[in-house]
């Protein structure tokens with residue numbers, strides 16, 4: 001598939017209004033994974049806010065070693081962050097990014113979006129964006145985080161494998177026109193910068209409030225699968241630690257820290 005619009009550095013520089021994120025942008029035609037490239041740059045001293053973006057990823061990844069299919073036409077990027085937070089608070093960055101990207105998509109395209117715990121953005125129940133925050137430690141403390149964002153902007157759905165394609169959607173399909181990825185990336189970085197600042201100022205509760213407002217699965221019966229268990233119950237809330245609060249069929253409540261939700 002050929003996309004008409006280009007993800008050009010000049011376009012990006014001309015439209016980006018940020019003070020921190022994207023002051024340095026590395027653009028590639030193809031990489032294994034933008035998260036991997038950003039990690040390498042960060043471990044060599046890469047600055048906070050540095051962005052890596054690629055037209056295609058050969059080995060795009062999701063959580064737990066899963067694949068993230070990244071054909072041409074998508075918006076695949078990673079940002080280096082150096083927050084002074086506890087390692088256990090990394091999940092807050094994922095929720096923060098989901099609110100920021102959801103806002104950017106809605107603002108740029110007027111499309112209604114939802115979030116699904118812990119790291120999905122959906123349109124009409126189908127996944128349009130996945131977020132992967134990878135923390136790298138130094139002496140037990142957080143050294144840096146690479147925040148990876150994959151948005152199915154103008155991808156051809158036929159390039160995703162059958163099972164994945166059925167539960168995915170591209171922005172182009174959702175809004176009936178080709179998306180300007182340079183503009184979308186600028187809006188994403190601007191929103192990320194705003195919400196990242198809020199997080200650093202200790203205003204996570206405000207971000208969480210917005211997240212809840214975007215989470216239509218709350219109140220629904222869900223099944224949560226993690227590495228070692230499968231739980232069924234009603235999704236009650238996502239709490240201040242970023243944990244999913246589930247009311248099980250016997251009425252007891254439990255908190256889940258990682259897993260996948262099926263509504």
Ligand code: BT5
Pocket residue numbers: 032033034035036057059060061062063064066067068069070076077078119120127128129130131132148149150151152160164167168169
């Ligand atoms: C995620 O993982 O959703 C995180 C995806 C992060 C991707 C970005 S792209 C830039 C940066 N560089 C990287 O290498 N990664 C980040 P998870 O929740 O584990 O979801 C993975 C699952 O989503 C897969 O098992 C598939 O079922 C599905 N999937 C794969 N590719 C997809 C796509 N393009 N659109 C929608 N769903 C997809």
